[in-house]
Amino acid sequence: MSDTVRIVLADDERMVRTALRVILDAEDGLEVVGEAATGAEAVSLVRQLRPDVVLMDVRMPEIDGIRATEQILGAPGTPPRIVVVTTFENDSYVYEALRAGAAGFLLKRAAAEDLVQAVRLVARSDSLLFPAAVRGLADRYGARQAPAAPWVARLTDREAAVLRLMVAGLANAEIAGRMGVGVATVKTHVAAVLAKTGARDRTQAVIVAYESGFVAPGRTAGPPAGGR
Template sequence: MVIRVVVADDQAVVRTAFAGLLGTQPDIEVVGEAEDGAAAVRIAAEHRPDVALLDIRMPGLNGIEAAREIIAASGGATRALMLTTFGLDEYVYDALTAGASGFLLKDATFPELLHAVRVVADGRALLSPDITGRLIAEFTRQRVAAPPARSVEGLTTREVEVLVLIARGLSNGDIADRLTITAHTVKTHINRLFAKMELRDRAQAVILAYELGLVVAGSGAGGSGADGIRAAGPDAGR
Protein backbone atom coordinates (compact mmCIF):
# COMPACT_ATOMS: atom_id res chain seq x y z
CA MET A 1 0.00 0.00 0.00
CA VAL A 2 1.35 3.42 -0.99
CA ILE A 3 1.08 6.22 1.55
CA ARG A 4 -0.18 9.41 -0.08
CA VAL A 5 1.24 12.59 1.45
CA VAL A 6 0.70 16.35 1.16
CA VAL A 7 3.54 18.58 2.36
CA ALA A 8 2.76 22.12 3.50
CA ASP A 9 5.37 24.68 4.59
CA ASP A 10 5.76 28.33 3.67
CA GLN A 11 9.52 27.87 3.47
CA ALA A 12 10.15 26.56 -0.03
CA VAL A 13 13.50 25.00 0.90
CA VAL A 14 11.98 22.98 3.75
CA ARG A 15 8.92 22.00 1.72
CA THR A 16 10.92 20.87 -1.29
CA ALA A 17 13.44 18.99 0.83
CA PHE A 18 10.80 17.01 2.73
CA ALA A 19 8.84 16.27 -0.45
CA GLY A 20 11.99 15.18 -2.25
CA LEU A 21 13.09 12.86 0.53
CA LEU A 22 9.67 11.28 0.89
CA GLY A 23 9.47 10.82 -2.86
CA THR A 24 12.49 8.52 -2.84
CA GLN A 25 10.51 5.80 -1.05
CA PRO A 26 8.55 3.17 -3.01
CA ASP A 27 5.80 3.09 -0.38
CA ILE A 28 5.30 6.89 -0.23
CA GLU A 29 3.86 9.22 -2.87
CA VAL A 30 3.85 13.01 -2.47
CA VAL A 31 0.58 14.03 -4.13
CA GLY A 32 0.88 17.76 -3.52
CA GLU A 33 2.84 20.63 -2.01
CA ALA A 34 1.38 23.76 -0.40
CA GLU A 35 2.89 27.08 0.63
CA ASP A 36 0.23 27.86 3.25
CA GLY A 37 -2.66 26.37 5.19
CA ALA A 38 -5.37 27.39 2.75
CA ALA A 39 -3.55 25.73 -0.13
CA ALA A 40 -3.02 22.63 2.00
CA VAL A 41 -6.76 22.37 2.65
CA ARG A 42 -7.54 22.71 -1.07
CA ILE A 43 -4.94 20.16 -2.13
CA ALA A 44 -6.01 17.71 0.57
CA ALA A 45 -9.63 18.01 -0.54
CA GLU A 46 -8.59 17.23 -4.11
CA HIS A 47 -6.17 14.36 -3.47
CA ARG A 48 -7.44 12.84 -0.19
CA PRO A 49 -3.97 12.02 1.16
CA ASP A 50 -3.33 9.57 3.97
CA VAL A 51 -1.04 12.06 5.72
CA ALA A 52 -0.86 15.85 5.70
CA LEU A 53 2.58 17.06 6.82
CA LEU A 54 1.86 20.59 8.05
CA ASP A 55 4.08 23.34 9.39
CA ILE A 56 2.40 24.67 12.53
CA ARG A 57 3.06 28.32 11.74
CA MET A 58 2.16 29.42 8.19
CA PRO A 59 0.77 32.71 6.86
CA GLY A 60 -2.99 33.09 6.61
CA LEU A 61 -4.51 29.81 7.71
CA ASN A 62 -1.97 28.25 10.07
CA GLY A 63 -1.13 24.58 10.29
CA ILE A 64 -3.38 23.95 13.28
CA GLU A 65 -6.48 25.35 11.60
CA ALA A 66 -5.54 23.59 8.38
CA ALA A 67 -5.24 20.30 10.27
CA ARG A 68 -8.66 20.81 11.85
CA GLU A 69 -10.28 21.48 8.45
CA ILE A 70 -8.49 18.67 6.65
CA ILE A 71 -9.32 16.10 9.33
CA ALA A 72 -12.97 17.19 9.47
CA ALA A 73 -13.39 17.21 5.66
CA SER A 74 -11.87 13.73 5.34
CA GLY A 75 -13.84 12.28 8.24
CA GLY A 76 -10.56 11.47 9.93
CA ALA A 77 -9.20 9.55 6.94
CA THR A 78 -6.35 12.03 6.53
CA ARG A 79 -3.97 12.13 9.48
CA ALA A 80 -2.11 15.33 10.39
CA LEU A 81 1.59 15.28 11.21
CA MET A 82 2.80 18.67 12.43
CA LEU A 83 6.18 20.21 11.70
CA THR A 84 7.49 22.26 14.59
CA THR A 85 10.57 23.77 16.21
CA PHE A 86 11.44 24.16 19.86
CA GLY A 87 10.64 27.86 19.50
CA LEU A 88 7.01 27.10 18.61
CA ASP A 89 6.27 24.53 21.31
CA GLU A 90 3.41 26.57 22.76
CA TYR A 91 1.26 25.35 19.85
CA VAL A 92 1.59 21.65 20.66
CA TYR A 93 -1.50 21.43 22.86
CA ASP A 94 -3.67 23.31 20.34
CA ALA A 95 -2.48 21.03 17.56
CA LEU A 96 -3.37 17.92 19.54
CA THR A 97 -6.84 19.21 20.34
CA ALA A 98 -7.30 20.00 16.64
CA GLY A 99 -6.75 16.31 15.94
CA ALA A 100 -3.06 16.11 15.04
CA SER A 101 -1.60 12.63 15.36
CA GLY A 102 2.01 13.58 15.91
CA PHE A 103 4.88 16.03 15.70
CA LEU A 104 8.16 16.16 13.83
CA LEU A 105 11.00 18.60 14.34
CA LYS A 106 12.10 20.45 11.23
CA ASP A 107 15.67 19.29 11.80
CA ALA A 108 14.58 15.64 11.95
CA THR A 109 16.80 13.08 10.27
CA PHE A 110 15.70 11.23 7.15
CA PRO A 111 14.95 8.00 9.09
CA GLU A 112 12.95 10.02 11.64
CA LEU A 113 10.90 11.61 8.86
CA LEU A 114 10.10 8.26 7.27
CA HIS A 115 9.27 6.68 10.61
CA ALA A 116 6.94 9.55 11.52
CA VAL A 117 5.00 9.41 8.26
CA ARG A 118 4.63 5.64 8.39
CA VAL A 119 3.57 5.59 12.04
CA VAL A 120 0.91 8.25 11.52
CA ALA A 121 -0.31 6.67 8.28
CA ASP A 122 -0.70 3.41 10.18
CA GLY A 123 -3.20 5.08 12.49
CA ARG A 124 -0.89 5.42 15.47
CA ALA A 125 0.08 8.52 17.41
CA LEU A 126 3.63 9.81 17.29
CA LEU A 127 4.39 11.44 20.63
CA SER A 128 8.05 12.35 20.52
CA PRO A 129 9.71 12.70 23.92
CA ASP A 130 11.69 15.63 22.51
CA ILE A 131 8.50 17.65 22.19
CA THR A 132 5.41 16.39 23.89
CA GLY A 133 6.50 14.94 27.21
CA ARG A 134 7.00 18.19 29.10
CA LEU A 135 4.77 20.31 26.89
CA ILE A 136 1.53 18.36 27.06
CA ALA A 137 1.85 18.30 30.83
CA GLU A 138 2.62 22.00 31.10
CA PHE A 139 0.11 23.41 28.66
CA THR A 140 -2.70 21.06 29.61
CA ARG A 141 -2.16 21.89 33.27
CA GLN A 142 -2.67 25.55 32.37
CA ARG A 143 -5.96 24.70 30.66
CA VAL A 144 -7.55 22.66 33.45
CA ALA A 145 -8.61 25.64 35.57
CA ALA A 146 -12.02 25.28 33.89
CA PRO A 147 -14.00 22.10 34.70
CA PRO A 148 -13.30 19.37 32.11
CA ALA A 149 -16.05 18.62 29.62
CA ARG A 150 -15.79 14.90 30.40
CA SER A 151 -15.30 12.75 33.47
CA VAL A 152 -14.22 9.20 34.15
CA GLU A 153 -17.79 8.24 35.03
CA GLY A 154 -18.62 5.14 33.05
CA LEU A 155 -15.04 3.86 33.01
CA THR A 156 -14.06 0.87 35.09
CA THR A 157 -11.24 1.18 37.61
CA ARG A 158 -9.02 -0.87 35.31
CA GLU A 159 -9.79 1.36 32.33
CA VAL A 160 -8.82 4.43 34.35
CA GLU A 161 -5.56 2.70 35.31
CA VAL A 162 -4.86 1.97 31.66
CA LEU A 163 -5.61 5.58 30.69
CA VAL A 164 -3.13 6.86 33.28
CA LEU A 165 -0.43 4.47 32.10
CA ILE A 166 -0.98 5.47 28.47
CA ALA A 167 -0.53 9.11 29.47
CA ARG A 168 2.67 8.21 31.29
CA GLY A 169 4.09 6.79 28.07
CA LEU A 170 3.85 3.05 28.65
CA SER A 171 3.42 0.73 25.67
CA ASN A 172 0.85 -2.06 25.67
CA GLY A 173 3.54 -4.50 26.76
CA ASP A 174 4.66 -2.22 29.58
CA ILE A 175 1.06 -1.81 30.76
CA ALA A 176 0.57 -5.57 30.74
CA ASP A 177 3.67 -6.04 32.89
CA ARG A 178 2.68 -3.25 35.28
CA LEU A 179 -0.86 -4.58 35.79
CA THR A 180 0.11 -8.26 35.57
CA ILE A 181 -2.31 -8.98 32.75
CA THR A 182 -1.88 -10.15 29.17
CA ALA A 183 -1.18 -7.81 26.25
CA HIS A 184 -4.45 -9.00 24.69
CA THR A 185 -6.36 -7.92 27.80
CA VAL A 186 -4.64 -4.53 27.68
CA LYS A 187 -5.75 -4.06 24.09
CA THR A 188 -9.32 -4.98 25.05
CA HIS A 189 -9.30 -2.37 27.83
CA ILE A 190 -7.90 0.24 25.43
CA ASN A 191 -10.54 -0.48 22.79
CA ARG A 192 -13.32 -0.14 25.38
CA LEU A 193 -11.76 3.00 26.83
CA PHE A 194 -11.44 4.62 23.41
CA ALA A 195 -15.01 3.71 22.50
CA LYS A 196 -16.49 5.06 25.74
CA MET A 197 -14.54 8.32 25.64
CA GLU A 198 -14.72 8.70 21.84
CA LEU A 199 -10.95 8.78 21.49
CA ARG A 200 -9.29 8.33 18.12
CA ASP A 201 -5.76 7.52 19.26
CA ARG A 202 -3.25 7.67 22.10
CA ALA A 203 -2.60 11.37 21.53
CA GLN A 204 -6.19 12.15 22.47
CA ALA A 205 -5.93 9.76 25.43
CA VAL A 206 -2.92 11.68 26.75
CA ILE A 207 -4.79 14.99 26.50
CA LEU A 208 -7.82 13.52 28.28
CA ALA A 209 -5.75 12.15 31.15
CA TYR A 210 -4.14 15.54 31.76
CA GLU A 211 -7.40 17.44 31.37
CA LEU A 212 -9.07 15.21 33.95
CA GLY A 213 -6.18 15.69 36.35
CA LEU A 214 -5.36 11.98 36.35
CA VAL A 215 -1.75 12.79 35.48
CA VAL A 216 0.11 15.95 36.41
CA ALA A 217 3.42 17.43 35.32
CA GLY A 218 6.36 15.55 36.77
CA SER A 219 4.34 12.43 37.55
CA GLY A 220 5.70 10.24 34.75
CA ALA A 221 6.64 6.76 35.80
CA GLY A 222 8.36 4.18 33.71
CA GLY A 223 8.45 6.07 30.43
CA SER A 224 11.34 7.75 28.70
CA GLY A 225 11.66 11.42 27.99
CA ALA A 226 10.38 14.27 30.10
CA ASP A 227 7.41 13.45 32.34
CA GLY A 228 7.44 9.85 31.11
CA ILE A 229 5.80 10.47 27.72
CA ARG A 230 7.48 8.68 24.87
CA ALA A 231 6.96 7.88 21.23
CA ALA A 232 4.42 5.21 20.45
CA GLY A 233 6.16 1.98 19.56
CA PRO A 234 5.06 -0.87 17.29
CA ASP A 235 2.72 -2.28 19.95
CA ALA A 236 1.31 1.07 20.99
CA GLY A 237 -1.78 0.99 18.83
CA ARG A 238 -5.23 0.10 20.04
Protein backbone atom coordinates (compact mmCIF):
# COMPACT_ATOMS: atom_id res chain seq x y z
CA MET A 1 0.00 0.00 0.00
CA SER A 2 1.30 3.50 -0.86
CA ASP A 3 1.56 6.31 1.67
CA THR A 4 -1.82 7.60 0.48
CA VAL A 5 -4.84 5.56 1.59
CA ARG A 6 -7.13 5.17 -1.42
CA ILE A 7 -10.83 4.96 -0.55
CA VAL A 8 -14.04 3.95 -2.31
CA LEU A 9 -17.39 5.15 -0.94
CA ALA A 10 -20.47 2.93 -1.36
CA ASP A 11 -23.80 4.45 -0.30
CA ASP A 12 -27.07 4.93 -2.16
CA GLU A 13 -27.48 8.46 -0.77
CA ARG A 14 -25.52 11.05 -2.75
CA MET A 15 -25.50 13.51 0.16
CA VAL A 16 -23.86 10.92 2.41
CA ARG A 17 -21.19 10.19 -0.18
CA THR A 18 -20.55 13.91 -0.70
CA ALA A 19 -20.19 14.54 3.04
CA LEU A 20 -17.78 11.63 3.43
CA ARG A 21 -15.72 12.77 0.44
CA VAL A 22 -15.40 16.34 1.75
CA ILE A 23 -14.18 15.10 5.14
CA LEU A 24 -11.74 12.51 3.81
CA ASP A 25 -10.27 14.48 0.91
CA ALA A 26 -9.41 17.31 3.31
CA GLU A 27 -7.02 15.00 5.17
CA ASP A 28 -3.38 14.48 4.28
CA GLY A 29 -2.71 10.93 3.12
CA LEU A 30 -6.36 10.10 2.37
CA GLU A 31 -7.93 10.16 -1.10
CA VAL A 32 -11.42 9.19 -2.27
CA VAL A 33 -10.88 7.56 -5.66
CA GLY A 34 -14.45 6.45 -6.45
CA GLU A 35 -18.11 6.39 -5.45
CA ALA A 36 -20.78 3.72 -5.86
CA ALA A 37 -24.54 4.03 -5.37
CA THR A 38 -25.31 0.29 -5.29
CA GLY A 39 -23.68 -2.86 -4.00
CA ALA A 40 -23.12 -4.09 -7.55
CA GLU A 41 -21.43 -0.83 -8.50
CA ALA A 42 -19.22 -1.12 -5.43
CA VAL A 43 -18.03 -4.59 -6.43
CA SER A 44 -17.26 -3.43 -9.97
CA LEU A 45 -15.54 -0.25 -8.84
CA VAL A 46 -13.32 -2.06 -6.35
CA ARG A 47 -12.21 -4.48 -9.05
CA GLN A 48 -11.28 -1.55 -11.29
CA LEU A 49 -9.64 0.78 -8.78
CA ARG A 50 -8.12 -1.59 -6.18
CA PRO A 51 -8.59 0.78 -3.22
CA ASP A 52 -7.12 0.25 0.24
CA VAL A 53 -10.35 0.93 2.15
CA VAL A 54 -14.06 0.74 1.27
CA LEU A 55 -16.72 2.54 3.31
CA MET A 56 -19.78 0.35 2.72
CA ASP A 57 -23.42 1.10 3.45
CA VAL A 58 -25.32 -2.04 4.52
CA ARG A 59 -28.68 -1.50 2.84
CA MET A 60 -28.32 -0.67 -0.84
CA PRO A 61 -30.16 -1.52 -4.08
CA GLU A 62 -29.36 -4.51 -6.33
CA ILE A 63 -27.17 -6.29 -3.80
CA ASP A 64 -26.76 -5.18 -0.20
CA GLY A 65 -23.54 -4.36 1.59
CA ILE A 66 -23.25 -7.85 3.06
CA ARG A 67 -23.26 -9.58 -0.33
CA ALA A 68 -21.03 -6.87 -1.79
CA THR A 69 -18.55 -7.43 1.04
CA GLU A 70 -18.54 -11.17 0.39
CA GLN A 71 -17.96 -10.69 -3.33
CA ILE A 72 -15.18 -8.12 -2.86
CA LEU A 73 -13.32 -10.17 -0.29
CA GLY A 74 -13.79 -13.38 -2.26
CA ALA A 75 -12.15 -11.97 -5.39
CA PRO A 76 -8.54 -12.82 -6.32
CA GLY A 77 -5.75 -10.53 -5.24
CA THR A 78 -5.19 -8.44 -2.14
CA PRO A 79 -8.61 -7.30 -0.88
CA PRO A 80 -9.33 -3.86 0.56
CA ARG A 81 -10.32 -3.32 4.16
CA ILE A 82 -14.06 -2.78 4.40
CA VAL A 83 -15.75 -0.61 7.03
CA VAL A 84 -19.53 -0.77 7.28
CA VAL A 85 -21.15 2.65 7.65
CA THR A 86 -24.53 2.29 9.34
CA THR A 87 -27.33 4.21 11.01
CA PHE A 88 -28.01 1.67 13.75
CA GLU A 89 -25.31 0.15 15.95
CA ASN A 90 -27.24 -2.89 17.20
CA ASP A 91 -28.20 -4.17 13.79
CA SER A 92 -28.09 -7.82 12.75
CA TYR A 93 -27.12 -6.65 9.25
CA VAL A 94 -23.97 -5.08 10.68
CA TYR A 95 -23.09 -8.31 12.46
CA GLU A 96 -23.61 -10.29 9.26
CA ALA A 97 -21.30 -7.87 7.45
CA LEU A 98 -18.64 -8.45 10.10
CA ARG A 99 -19.09 -12.19 9.69
CA ALA A 100 -18.67 -11.72 5.95
CA GLY A 101 -15.29 -10.11 6.55
CA ALA A 102 -15.83 -6.40 7.18
CA ALA A 103 -13.07 -5.02 9.38
CA GLY A 104 -15.43 -2.98 11.55
CA PHE A 105 -18.27 -0.52 11.46
CA LEU A 106 -18.88 3.18 11.89
CA LEU A 107 -22.08 5.04 12.73
CA LYS A 108 -23.25 7.65 10.24
CA ARG A 109 -23.62 10.13 13.08
CA ALA A 110 -19.95 9.74 14.04
CA ALA A 111 -17.81 12.86 14.29
CA ALA A 112 -15.51 13.71 11.41
CA GLU A 113 -12.41 12.96 13.48
CA ASP A 114 -13.79 9.48 14.31
CA LEU A 115 -14.30 8.80 10.60
CA VAL A 116 -10.75 9.82 9.77
CA GLN A 117 -9.33 7.82 12.67
CA ALA A 118 -11.32 4.74 11.63
CA VAL A 119 -10.03 4.87 8.05
CA ARG A 120 -6.43 5.27 9.18
CA LEU A 121 -6.79 2.48 11.74
CA VAL A 122 -8.22 -0.13 9.39
CA ALA A 123 -5.67 0.79 6.74
CA ARG A 124 -2.95 0.03 9.29
CA SER A 125 -4.92 -3.02 10.55
CA ASP A 126 -3.00 -3.26 13.81
CA SER A 127 -5.97 -3.23 16.16
CA LEU A 128 -9.72 -3.72 16.30
CA LEU A 129 -11.99 -0.87 15.27
CA PHE A 130 -14.19 0.14 18.24
CA PRO A 131 -13.72 -3.16 20.13
CA ALA A 132 -16.48 -2.60 22.70
CA ALA A 133 -19.06 -2.10 19.95
CA VAL A 134 -17.91 -5.17 18.03
CA ARG A 135 -17.96 -7.25 21.22
CA GLY A 136 -21.47 -5.98 21.94
CA LEU A 137 -22.67 -7.21 18.55
CA ALA A 138 -20.93 -10.55 19.07
CA ASP A 139 -22.53 -10.88 22.50
CA ARG A 140 -25.95 -10.20 21.02
CA TYR A 141 -25.85 -12.15 17.77
CA GLY A 142 -22.89 -14.49 17.81
CA ALA A 143 -22.44 -16.11 21.20
CA ARG A 144 -23.41 -19.75 21.24
CA GLN A 145 -23.32 -22.61 23.68
CA ALA A 146 -21.22 -24.72 21.35
CA PRO A 147 -18.52 -27.31 21.87
CA ALA A 148 -15.00 -26.00 21.35
CA ALA A 149 -13.95 -25.81 17.72
CA PRO A 150 -11.08 -28.08 16.60
CA TRP A 151 -8.73 -25.12 16.20
CA VAL A 152 -8.93 -24.33 19.92
CA ALA A 153 -6.82 -27.38 20.79
CA ARG A 154 -4.22 -26.32 18.22
CA LEU A 155 -3.57 -22.96 19.88
CA THR A 156 -0.55 -22.73 22.13
CA ASP A 157 -1.05 -21.15 25.55
CA ARG A 158 0.43 -17.89 24.36
CA GLU A 159 -1.64 -17.86 21.17
CA ALA A 160 -4.77 -18.37 23.26
CA ALA A 161 -3.74 -15.49 25.52
CA VAL A 162 -3.09 -13.29 22.48
CA LEU A 163 -6.52 -14.13 21.05
CA ARG A 164 -8.22 -13.14 24.30
CA LEU A 165 -6.38 -9.83 24.27
CA MET A 166 -7.31 -9.34 20.62
CA VAL A 167 -10.94 -9.86 21.62
CA ALA A 168 -10.45 -7.14 24.23
CA GLY A 169 -9.38 -4.83 21.42
CA LEU A 170 -5.72 -4.40 22.31
CA ALA A 171 -3.25 -3.39 19.62
CA ASN A 172 -0.02 -5.31 19.14
CA ALA A 173 2.04 -2.91 21.26
CA GLU A 174 -0.49 -3.14 24.09
CA ILE A 175 -0.50 -6.93 23.93
CA ALA A 176 3.29 -6.92 24.01
CA GLY A 177 3.26 -4.76 27.13
CA ARG A 178 0.65 -6.91 28.83
CA MET A 179 2.49 -10.15 28.09
CA GLY A 180 6.04 -8.88 28.55
CA VAL A 181 7.22 -9.80 25.05
CA GLY A 182 8.32 -7.89 21.96
CA VAL A 183 5.95 -6.53 19.33
CA ALA A 184 7.52 -8.79 16.70
CA THR A 185 6.68 -11.80 18.86
CA VAL A 186 3.09 -10.63 19.17
CA LYS A 187 2.83 -10.22 15.39
CA THR A 188 4.01 -13.80 15.00
CA HIS A 189 1.38 -15.01 17.48
CA VAL A 190 -1.36 -12.95 15.78
CA ALA A 191 -0.47 -14.44 12.40
CA ALA A 192 -0.62 -17.94 13.90
CA VAL A 193 -4.00 -17.22 15.50
CA LEU A 194 -5.45 -15.99 12.20
CA ALA A 195 -4.08 -19.01 10.36
CA LYS A 196 -5.38 -21.53 12.89
CA THR A 197 -8.83 -19.95 13.29
CA GLY A 198 -9.23 -19.30 9.56
CA ALA A 199 -10.01 -15.65 10.32
CA ARG A 200 -9.27 -13.00 7.71
CA ASP A 201 -8.36 -10.34 10.27
CA ARG A 202 -8.71 -9.34 13.91
CA THR A 203 -12.42 -8.57 13.65
CA GLN A 204 -13.20 -11.98 12.22
CA ALA A 205 -11.02 -13.56 14.91
CA VAL A 206 -13.29 -11.95 17.51
CA ILE A 207 -16.41 -13.25 15.75
CA VAL A 208 -14.93 -16.76 15.50
CA ALA A 209 -13.89 -16.66 19.17
CA TYR A 210 -17.47 -15.95 20.22
CA GLU A 211 -19.20 -18.29 17.80
CA SER A 212 -16.95 -21.21 18.73
CA GLY A 213 -17.48 -20.74 22.46
CA PHE A 214 -13.80 -19.88 22.98
CA VAL A 215 -14.92 -16.63 24.63
CA ALA A 216 -18.15 -16.47 26.60
CA PRO A 217 -20.41 -13.37 26.48
CA GLY A 218 -19.19 -10.75 28.92
CA ARG A 219 -15.78 -12.39 29.31
CA THR A 220 -12.93 -11.28 27.10
CA ALA A 221 -9.34 -10.94 28.22
CA GLY A 222 -7.84 -13.09 30.88
CA PRO A 223 -4.42 -12.77 32.51
CA PRO A 224 -1.37 -13.20 30.31
CA ALA A 225 -0.25 -16.78 29.90
CA GLY A 226 3.19 -18.26 29.79
CA GLY A 227 3.78 -21.76 28.56
CA ARG A 228 4.01 -22.82 24.97
